[in-house]
Amino acid sequence: MRYACTGGKGLRGFFVLESAALHGIAPKNAVAAAAAIEALHAYSLVHDDMPCMDNDDLRRGLPTVHRKWDEAVAVLAGDALQSLAFELLTDPALGANRLVLVAGMARAAGARGMVLGQALDIAAETATTPLTLEQITRLQRGKTGALFEWSATAGAVLAGADPAPLARFAAAIGLAFQITDDILDVTGDATKAGKRLGKDVDAGKATFVSLLGLDGAKARAATLIDEATTALAPYGAKADNLTAAARFVIARES
Amino acid sequence: MRYACTGGKGLRGFFVLESAALHGIAPKNAVAAAAAIEALHAYSLVHDDMPCMDNDDLRRGLPTVHRKWDEAVAVLAGDALQSLAFELLTDPALGANRLVLVAGMARAAGARGMVLGQALDIAAETATTPLTLEQITRLQRGKTGALFEWSATAGAVLAGADPAPLARFAAAIGLAFQITDDILDVTGDATKAGKRLGKDVDAGKATFVSLLGLDGAKARAATLIDEATTALAPYGAKADNLTAAARFVIARES
Numbered sequence: 001m002r003y004a005c006t007g008g009k010g011l012r013g014f015f016v017l018e019s020a021a022l023h024g025i026a027p028k029n030a031v032a033a034a035a036a037i038e039a040l041h042a043y044s045l046v047h048d049d050m051p052c053m054d055n056d057d058l059r060r061g062l063p064t065v066h067r068k069w070d071e072a073v074a075v076l077a078g079d080a081l082q083s084l085a086f087e088l089l090t091d092p093a094l095g096a097n098r099l100v101l102v103a104g105m106a107r108a109a110g111a112r113g114m115v116l117g118q119a120l121d122i123a124a125e126t127a128t129t130p131l132t133l134e135q136i137t138r139l140q141r142g143k144t145g146a147l148f149e150w151s152a153t154a155g156a157v158l159a160g161a162d163p164a165p166l167a168r169f170a171a172a173i174g175l176a177f178q179i180t181d182d183i184l185d186v187t188g189d190a191t192k193a194g195k196r197l198g199k200d201v202d203a204g205k206a207t208f209v210s211l212l213g214l215d216g217a218k219a220r221a222a223t224l225i226d227e228a229t230t231a232l233a234p235y236g237a238k239a240d241n242l243t244a245a246a247r248f249v250i251a252r253e254s
Numbered sequence: 255m256r257y258a259c260t261g262g263k264g265l266r267g268f269f270v271l272e273s274a275a276l277h278g279i280a281p282k283n284a285v286a287a288a289a290a291i292e293a294l295h296a297y298s299l300v301h302d303d304m305p306c307m308d309n310d311d312l313r314r315g316l317p318t319v320h321r322k323w324d325e326a327v328a329v330l331a332g333d334a335l336q337s338l339a340f341e342l343l344t345d346p347a348l349g350a351n352r353l354v355l356v357a358g359m360a361r362a363a364g365a366r367g368m369v370l371g372q373a374l375d376i377a378a379e380t381a382t383t384p385l386t387l388e389q390i391t392r393l394q395r396g397k398t399g400a401l402f403e404w405s406a407t408a409g410a411v412l413a414g415a416d417p418a419p420l421a422r423f424a425a426a427i428g429l430a431f432q433i434t435d436d437i438l439d440v441t442g443d444a445t446k447a448g449k450r451l452g453k454d455v456d457a458g459k460a461t462f463v464s465l466l467g468l469d470g471a472k473a474r475a476a477t478l479i480d481e482a483t484t485a486l487a488p489y490g491a492k493a494d495n496l497t498a499a500a501r502f503v504i505a506r507e508s
Contacts (some may be wrong), residue, residue: 001365043333047329047330047333050329052324052325052326052328052329053326053329070306071306072306072307072376073373074306075301075304075306075307075329076301076369076372076373076376078333079297079301079332079333079336079363079369080363080364080365080369082333082336082337083336083359083360083361083363083364083365083367083369084360084364084365086340086356086359086360087357087360087361087364089356090353090356090357090360098353099344099352099353099356102340102343102344102353102356103341103344105340106337106338106340106341106344107337107341109333109334109337110334110337110338110341111255111334111337111338113337115330115333115334115337118330119327119330122326122330
């Protein structure tokens with residue numbers, strides 16, 4: 001479980017802490033929520049890498065859990081990481097609204113959120129016709145978007161404030177993140193990425209790049225980052241870290 | 255997900271509703287917790303049946319999820335059932351103490367509870383020396399005991415009452431349940447059980463039957479049922495349904 005949580009970008013946990021800071025919540029009163037979303041994200045990667053799913057040998061530059069140990073360990077470590085995510089959300093330091101975070105995470109992770117996205121993704125691999133832009137966007141909204149929104153709005157939820165601006169930020173940045181993943185899958189360096197690349201092209205899967213072209217995908221990602229930073233306007237300079245993160249999302253190499 | 259939740263005994267959900275009734279909580283204010291524990295239990299079976307775990311083709315008399323669909327569906331349906339379990343626990347009808355149930359379920363399901371039991375169980379399959387009675391009891395406490403305790407104490411937790419008598423009931427009945435499973439694995443009828451039997455003997459695994467003998471195991475289960483019913487004494491006749499369930503646990507054929 002520790003191995004699976006190590007070496008990532010920590011982007012979702014960062015969103016939680018920044019979202020908390022925007023609402024005057026100290027790190028010590030938000031860090032359990034940041035840890036929770038990182039545990040949940042790690043679980044999703046461990047299961048997603050398994051042979052019956054994406055069948056990946058490399059993650060964050062290291063062997064995937066089922067390669068380092070075996071598939072049973074991957075199933076169980078992922079399962080326990082999901083339980084751990086919910087356990088972390090019950091930390092009293094998160095305050096009176098933490099049950100709202102529990103409900104939101106359960107919805108975002110479940111069959112109408114992340115798991116829906118994963119299921120659509122796997123179905124796409126055996127589909128006879130490539131997905132449309134609309135279908136890929138829906139897939140992405142579940143697979144990446146739901147947890148991004150949960151993370152970016154967590155501070156507002158804990159503070160009992162309006163989460164709408166941060167939800168708009170998350171929707172834009174989540175889509176830009178997935179488009180950038182698709183761009184990196186084509187143009188990236190596997191060593192820097194720490195994982196296998198080119199697999200979507202090899203599998204003949206529709207991606208934002210195959211549908212929009214490389215330049216079109218880059219332009220779309222840039223527009224979305226503009227939307228994301230515009231959504232942060234109500235917070236002024238306090239949102240500078242999140243604005244920087246938005247720029248990082250499309251500039252990253254891994 | 256629906257398929258995986260269908261056709262079971264519903265014993266854990268029954269414990270929740272009876273535990274609630276003992277504390278004057280109406281079924282409508284406990285049923286979401288009963289549904290949650292059944293969803294969590296169903297998830298554990300779907301993953302446990304997978305080829306990399308127990309590799310079972312039959313469950314509750316029907317093909318297991320990975321046989322009816324495939325392994326990816328089994329991973330994802332199990333994952334989403336765990337999320338659903340936590341989502342159900344956020345139902346406002348459960349009242350002000352439902353966050354305590356969330357924390358308890360997360361602990362009972364996780365790496366120090368059910369998943370620990372599963373991991374010990376899988377490790378035992380490749381161990382060079384059979385487990386001792388103490389080790390098997392620890393394994394069982396995680397694998398079955400943790401969720402039994404959560405279920406039987408849920409009503410007390412929701413009511414803010416002392417859960418200790420029900421925890422004692424659950425510990426005794428949980429161990430009796432596992433001993434009976436081991437007995438049925440040797441003496442049972444696979445058609446009635448709805449699953450493959452004799453697998454522990456085939457695998458050369460230590461069980462309560464191999465360690466205590468068939469008569470010794472039956473005697474131990476009977477003693478535990480006496481302990482379980484004694485633990486219910488404080489509740490008087492209100493606990494008659496739970497007492498009947500305790501007797502069912504060792505008399506059952508599936």
